[in-house]
Amino acid sequence: MLPFIIRRLLVSIPLLAVSSFLVFVLVANSGDPLEDLRLNPRVSARVVELREQELNLDKPVIVRYGIWVKDIVRGDMGTDNAGVPVRPQLTRALGVTMRLVIVSLMIAVGLAILVGVISAVRQYSIFDYSSTFASFLFFSLPVFWLAALLKEFGAIRINRLFDRQLVYTIGQESVDFQGGFLARLGDIAGHTVLPATTLILISFAQYSRYTRSSMLDVLQSDYVRTARAKGLAGRRVLTRHALRNALIPLATVVALDFGAVIGGAVVTERVFNWRGMGTLLIQGVQRFDVNVVQAWLLVTATVVVIFNLIADIAYAYLDPRIRLG
Amino acid sequence: MRSKRGVWRLLALLTVFSLILAACGGDDGDETGGGEETETTTEDQKSGGTVILAAEQEPESLNWLTSAHNTAWGSYIMGWVWPGAWYADPKGEKVQNKDLVTSVELTSEDPQTVVYKINKDAVWSDGTPITADDFKYYWEAQNGKNEAYQPAGTTGYEDIESVEGSDNGKTVTVKFAKKFADWDALFDFLLPAHAFAKAGGGDPIKGFNEGFVTETVDLANAVSGGPFKVTDFKRGQSMTLEKNEKYWGKPAFLDKIIIPFITDATQQPAALENKEADVAFPQAQIDLVQQVKAIQGITSEIGFGTFWEHLDFNFENQHLGVKEVRQAVGKAIDRQEIVKRLPGQFSDEAKVLDNRIFKPGQDAYKANGAKEYGKRDVAGAKKLLEQAGYAAGPDGIYAKGGNKLTLRITWRDPNPRRQQTAQLLQAQLKEAGIDAQLAPQPSFAFLDEGNFDIALFGWTGGTVLSSNTSIYETDGGQNHAGHSNKQVDELFAKANVEFDQDEREDMMNQIDTLLWADLPTLPLFQVPELLAYRDTIQGPKYNGFQGPTWNAHQWSLK
Numbered sequence: 001m002l003p004f005i006i007r008r009l010l011v012s013i014p015l016l017a018v019s020s021f022l023v024f025v026l027v028a029n030s031g032d033p034l035e036d037l038r039l040n041p042r043v044s045a046r047v048v049e050l051r052e053q054e055l056n057l058d059k060p061v062i063v064r065y066g067i068w069v070k071d072i073v074r075g076d077m078g079t080d081n082a083g084v085p086v087r088p089q090l091t092r093a094l095g096v097t098m099r100l101v102i103v104s105l106m107i108a109v110g111l112a113i114l115v116g117v118i119s120a121v122r123q124y125s126i127f128d129y130s131s132t133f134a135s136f137l138f139f140s141l142p143v144f145w146l147a148a149l150l151k152e153f154g155a156i157r158i159n160r161l162f163d164r165q166l167v168y169t170i171g172q173e174s175v176d177f178q179g180g181f182l183a184r185l186g187d188i189a190g191h192t193v194l195p196a197t198t199l200i201l202i203s204f205a206q207y208s209r210y211t212r213s214s215m216l217d218v219l220q221s222d223y224v225r226t227a228r229a230k231g232l233a234g235r236r237v238l239t240r241h242a243l244r245n246a247l248i249p250l251a252t253v254v255a256l257d258f259g260a261v262i263g264g265a266v267v268t269e270r271v272f273n274w275r276g277m278g279t280l281l282i283q284g285v286q287r288f289d290v291n292v293v294q295a296w297l298l299v300t301a302t303v304v305v306i307f308n309l310i311a312d313i314a315y316a317y318l319d320p321r322i323r324l325g
Numbered sequence: 326m327r328s329k330r331g332v333w334r335l336l337a338l339l340t341v342f343s344l345i346l347a348a349c350g351g352d353d354g355d356e357t358g359g360g361e362e363t364e365t366t367t368e369d370q371k372s373g374g375t376v377i378l379a380a381e382q383e384p385e386s387l388n389w390l391t392s393a394h395n396t397a398w399g400s401y402i403m404g405w406v407w408p409g410a411w412y413a414d415p416k417g418e419k420v421q422n423k424d425l426v427t428s429v430e431l432t433s434e435d436p437q438t439v440v441y442k443i444n445k446d447a448v449w450s451d452g453t454p455i456t457a458d459d460f461k462y463y464w465e466a467q468n469g470k471n472e473a474y475q476p477a478g479t480t481g482y483e484d485i486e487s488v489e490g491s492d493n494g495k496t497v498t499v500k501f502a503k504k505f506a507d508w509d510a511l512f513d514f515l516l517p518a519h520a521f522a523k524a525g526g527g528d529p530i531k532g533f534n535e536g537f538v539t540e541t542v543d544l545a546n547a548v549s550g551g552p553f554k555v556t557d558f559k560r561g562q563s564m565t566l567e568k569n570e571k572y573w574g575k576p577a578f579l580d581k582i583i584i585p586f587i588t589d590a591t592q593q594p595a596a597l598e599n600k601e602a603d604v605a606f607p608q609a610q611i612d613l614v615q616q617v618k619a620i621q622g623i624t625s626e627i628g629f630g631t632f633w634e635h636l637d638f639n640f641e642n643q644h645l646g647v648k649e650v651r652q653a654v655g656k657a658i659d660r661q662e663i664v665k666r667l668p669g670q671f672s673d674e675a676k677v678l679d680n681r682i683f684k685p686g687q688d689a690y691k692a693n694g695a696k697e698y699g700k701r702d703v704a705g706a707k708k709l710l711e712q713a714g715y716a717a718g719p720d721g722i723y724a725k726g727g728n729k730l731t732l733r734i735t736w737r738d739p740n741p742r743r744q745q746t747a748q749l750l751q752a753q754l755k756e757a758g759i760d761a762q763l764a765p766q767p768s769f770a771f772l773d774e775g776n777f778d779i780a781l782f783g784w785t786g787g788t789v790l791s792s793n794t795s796i797y798e799t800d801g802g803q804n805h806a807g808h809s810n811k812q813v814d815e816l817f818a819k820a821n822v823e824f825d826q827d828e829r830e831d832m833m834n835q836i837d838t839l840l841w842a843d844l845p846t847l848p849l850f851q852v853p854e855l856l857a858y859r860d861t862i863q864g865p866k867y868n869g870f871q872g873p874t875w876n877a878h879q880w881s882l883k
Contacts, residue, residue: 032768037392039769040477047392047475082385082393084540092561151595159599170592170601175563175583176375270589275561279588 001316005309012305016298023297024065024290031288033057033081055081068294078291080284089280090295094262096172097269097276101261104196108203109254115204116211116250117243120219131208138205143198147271150194166190170273195272199265203257210253215246248318255311259304263296374882375581376862378874379593379602383586387537387547387555388516390467394538395477400514401606401872402584405577406566408551409463409514410441413788413870415628417687419509424574425455425550431508434824436486437501439508445495446573449517449548457490457497459550462518464488464499466533473530480792481511504822506829507789520546539564552577552878562586578864578881597623597857604865606873609855611670617857624860627672629851630869631684631786634746636847640807642778644730649713651844652697654732654779656709657757659701663749664850667742671853678848681840682793682833684786684869685851689830693837694848706757723758731760735777738765743781746849750779772805780805783852788870790833791821797840808845 034051037043056064071078077086119128138146155167168174168191177187218224219242227237264278277296284292382398387406389399404412410426411419421429428442447455465471469479476482486502501508518529524546525532537547539558547555549569557565563585568577587593590607594616597605607613609627617625638645638654645651660677668675676685679692679699692699707717715723715730723730734750736743744765751761761779771777784796784803794817795801799809813836820832840846856873858865864880865873 032770035768039772040395043392043477044469044479046469046472050472050475051392082538083535084385084538088540088560096561148595151599156595156599165600168601169599170587170596171562171585173562175377175559175585176565176581271592273585273587273589273592275586275588 001313005313008309008312009305015305016301019301020069020294020297021065024068024294025061027285027288027290027293028061028064030285033288054083064290068290072294072298077295080292081287081289086291086295089292090299093264093275093277093280093296094299096274097262097264097278099172100192100195100199100268100274100276101258101265103192104199105203105254105258105261107196108200109207109250111200111204112207112211113243113247113250116208117215117238117246119208119212120215120246121238123216128212132212135205135208138201139209141202143202143265143267144271146201147194147198147268150197151271154194154197167193169194172274195268195274198268198272199261207250207254210250211246214249215242218242218246221245244318248315251314251318252311255307255314256304259300259307262303263300370578370863370879370881371883372576372578372881373580374578375583376579376880376882377583377585377601377603378877379587379596379605379607380584381586381588381590381593381607383561383588384539386535386539387542387558388521388533390477390514390516391534392475392477393534397872401874402564402566403555404514404872404874405551405553405878406547406549406555406569407514407516410512411509412513412875413868414875415686415866415868415870417684417788417870419788424572425515429509431824435504437504437508439499439501439511441497441499441512443495443497444573447550448571448573449520449550450554450569450571451520451548452571453517453519453548454494455515455517455550456494457488458494459515459518460497460499460512461488461490462521462529463512463514463516466516466529471530473534475534480789481505481507485511505791506821506823507791510789515550517548517550520548553582575878577878579877582877582880593617593857594620597859603862604856604858604873606854606856609671609853614671614855617855620857622860623857625855625857626867627674628854628856628867628869629668629672629675629685630854632783632852633678633684633786634743634781634783634849634852635678635681636750636849637772637777637780637782637806638845638847639775639778639780639805640845641775642732643728644725644732645778647713648843649709650715650730653706653709653713653757654754654759655698655706655844655847656702657706657754657759658698658750658847659753660698660847660849661701662753663746666749667746668850668853671855675850675853678850680834681797681837681846681848682786682790683830683837689834691834691837693834694841697841698847701753703757706759710758717758721755721758722760729760730758731762732778733762733764734779734781735764735766735771736781737769737771738767740765742852747781750781775805775807777805790829793817793833793836794821797836797845804845806845808843810839810843813839 033055034048037048037051052058056067068078077090079085115131119131122128151169155169158167159165172191174187177184224237224242227241262277264276264281266278266282269276269278280292281296284296380398380402382396384394384396384399384402386394387403389395389403408422408425410429411421414420425444425447426441427444430440432438432440441460443455449455464482464485466474467476467479467482468485469483484501484503484505485499487500489498490496491498521532521536522529524536524543540560542558544555544558552569552572553566554569555564556567563583566582566584568580585602587596587602591613593602593605593607594613596602597617598620617623638651640646664675664677679694680690683690710723715725718724734747736747747763751763754761772780796803798804798814798817816832816836820829823829823832854867854869856865856867861883862880863883864876866876868875
């Protein structure tokens, strides 16, 4: 196991290097960060020149990349085009995204396993048909439309119904919150419920389909039939043998998905004004801000690599061996 | 079977729940919004309360006067924390901030000298008196003499020779090295020099450039000289302004203004409706405007501000270098139609813009373009082309000496409004025998490069009249058309040192009239802006010159 892990980690270093170079060149060449400044009649050419020097725009791309590498190996993420340090922005954005994504994924996976297993076990029942319908529905809904619907029915109307601010549409917490710990928890929950629901509905749809089909596969397999023939209780067969194997594809998908989603659920974040990794990336790209995009890339790429590794390890761990029950 | 009954029970619950929701939606007849607008004097206004103002940009620095951090919302938010000698009212007239400066006087025209008298009681919120040192710092940071400062602009301040204090620092004498007619537009804000020095670790230059970057700012340094002070700044979320208890002047009515950063304008209507924002000033888009109008309890105002769209004709183009061709283009275009289809969608009050210097609503506005270009005249356009030696070809397109009259319309992509404008122009020009091609560019480089025939873009006007010079004078930095008129140059030279405001405005209108005759550029329309606020708030009013918070110190809850 250990040599396997080490080998994988070693391979990812050149991977990170190449991807960071490609992205750097791409962002650096996609536009001029000082364009607005140049257009502004009140700003003198000398000021523009000085800003250019500050941002190293007068140097060739390779040199700029070299400067970035030199800084990053010391842990210095640099400053963005406006001179604001990148590290605190990244840390904050990561925190925001993690908060949303971890909660949502946990609930989505739990729900998906439940629904997927029941669907598979009670195949072609009303439950199966309705959950299939629901899954396809949520999977096909455009995120921003779902979000708008949720804002209207999940927040505005509910608040009107109860004549209190229960559910919020903007931000992670109330701006001017005063109150005890429990009240604060309630406030955070009120802010998290809509964006989490959006993410959950869409992820759950995907995962429950995986669970269902892989569960169906497993339930048809020989060893399950053998276990039943040996007289094991139905539920024991399900939980100790079938489920564990059925979860393998799901584990792989979730692990890979986590890597993707830590890059920021861009649309959800934008619609609910959660300034997380997705927003950071979009802003970085729009402003042609190399340091920001590179920092984002490092985090996301590292997470993807690690979670790929975890998926492989989990797969090895879950490899089916029937234990004598 | 057990599971079947469970399913039906669940269905029943869901039905009941959705019926409840449906009953609560729909007509809310018991909303109490929509009472009559009563004109109250400020004496009747109630003190206290909190207003939530949604900001579309998050300032990167509390000091928005640097070239790196120059955002509109920076000035909107800090305008009443660091106010200066004046602010603009909705008509663009300068209102003296009498709390700060008891008098402002041009005491001598030659050498130009302006004397400000600071209120004896004026203090920053940490107790330090406001003095000429603060004026001096404001000047030094923006005069362009010290390269280390990175101001967003130096206009006017670069013409000042010295700023001296006397009378315990309460009298400020500003001497100009070069005459600057827009002297009354200077010192529109004031920065606390001592706090900036402290924020820069003792270096006032560092303080200016970096000391108030919101990621790292120490709010204790953000001392206030106005009715509000900054009490909180949560990066990525919001900031808070509270009433400045140390303000010596007329206090604000509100206790607090909370400013969440809702950077996606399309999310602001839902925030207004869900009471997560009370006032909003999002970029006006037609769907957004309609959404906001539909919210009960919210009043929305469409205003036409200082950002205006126009066409620039490249004099290097063989066709557009000829005056008759430009005039023909001007006559062939139906500006009324463009206004109706674009800004007219937002408000019936959208008008064609007939003046390059002033805006409708300003006293000095004269519709100088209305006479010749007020109404579309295709026949007149064709006649002008024929006068210039062009003849219509079999496809209806004019040509001269074998060169077809083909012109590219260029704008910076992506911009749906400009794309629509260009498409309308193309159709209109075709009817007059001019072949217009759409040629958008991915960046504004085309302006400096001269890589365009007809350029479609915008300028931001304002109260500093002399900033128009570089757009229209010979070889001016913003004169992308490449136009040159000696009379215009002379008038600018005179107007920029003319202290009589009426005379000056008259000269500006003369310049505009000459520009209408030469037609190097063709003004189209002002871009509409939206201000939305809750009915329970008294005071918010659209101001294209100063922004939505221009009178935030006079806002109150009803």
